[in-house]
Amino acid sequence: MNKITRSLLNRIVGDLFFVKLMGYKVITKGLENMPMTGKAILASNHSSYLDSVMLFYVTPRPFYAIAADFLFKIWWLGWGLRLTDCIGARDSVAGALAKLNEGNMILIFPEGECKKCREVEVGRAHKGVAVFALKTGAPVIPIGIKGTFEAWPTSRILPRRSQRIEISVGRPFYLERYEKEGKVPDEILMRNLDKVTRAIKDMLK
Numbered sequence: 001m002n003k004i005t006r007s008l009l010n011r012i013v014g015d016l017f018f019v020k021l022m023g024y025k026v027i028t029k030g031l032e033n034m035p036m037t038g039k040a041i042l043a044s045n046h047s048s049y050l051d052s053v054m055l056f057y058v059t060p061r062p063f064y065a066i067a068a069d070f071l072f073k074i075w076w077l078g079w080g081l082r083l084t085d086c087i088g089a090r091d092s093v094a095g096a097l098a099k100l101n102e103g104n105m106i107l108i109f110p111e112g113e114c115k116k117c118r119e120v121e122v123g124r125a126h127k128g129v130a131v132f133a134l135k136t137g138a139p140v141i142p143i144g145i146k147g148t149f150e151a152w153p154t155s156r157i158l159p160r161r162s163q164r165i166e167i168s169v170g171r172p173f174y175l176e177r178y179e180k181e182g183k184v185p186d187e188i189l190m191r192n193l194d195k196v197t198r199a200i201k202d203m204l205k
Contacts, residue, residue: 009056009083010057014053014058022163023162023163024151026058026167027165027167030169030170031058033141033169033171034060034061035172039103039138040139040172041108041140043108043140045111045122045145046109046113047145048148048154049154050165051109051145052065052109055107055143062085062105063104064087064096065106066092066095066109067087072086087106093131096128096132101136108132110126110128110193110197111124114154122200127193129193130175131184134175134176134188134189139172140199141169142169142199143169144201144204146165147163151163151165170199
């Protein structure tokens with residue numbers, strides 16, 4: 001997505017709809033921890049439909065988000081996902097590794113699907129985030145989002161008005177580097193996934 005298109009979407013979706021029309025107050029902390037150049041992995045908790053929208057709104061640099069495959073089949077949502085250069089989960093390994101190796105930033109929700117509980121209950125991370133970091137050497141940037149569950153839980157068709165959203169971005173950190181060909185051993189994956197889970201939980205304190 002080019003800068004003009006991204007700026008326009010930010011204006012329409014973020015400033016006009018959520019901030020002015022819906023009355024949301026979006027508070028950010030630590031945005032300076034996001035590198036403006038080079039490969040990087042944004043790793044966030046996930047408890048609402050709004051999580052990726054809010055990150056798209058506040059992040060100062062374009063990124064490629066990984067989204068569940070079934071979301072692309074919903075015509076209006078699939079259109080938006082393609083417009084914002086999202087990567088389908090089925091193609092996430094090859095797609096994400098390619099984008100990272102090109103020096104881009106990606107967004108992944110390590111817990112997988114959108115949870116049906118509040119943000120503080122962070123589940124264990126799935127393997128993807130560790131594979132991406134181990135294979136590419138990209139730094140992981142932990143993110144904690146509060147308030148989106150109350151604003152738009154999966155049980156509601158439409159979001160609530162006048163909500164407070166807090167987004168905290170932690171310092172980048174590196175996992176081990178695994179440069180061998182083939183599958184990463186489970187022992188190494190589990191050890192590194194624990195680091196990611198703890199880092200995200202720390203952002204929610």
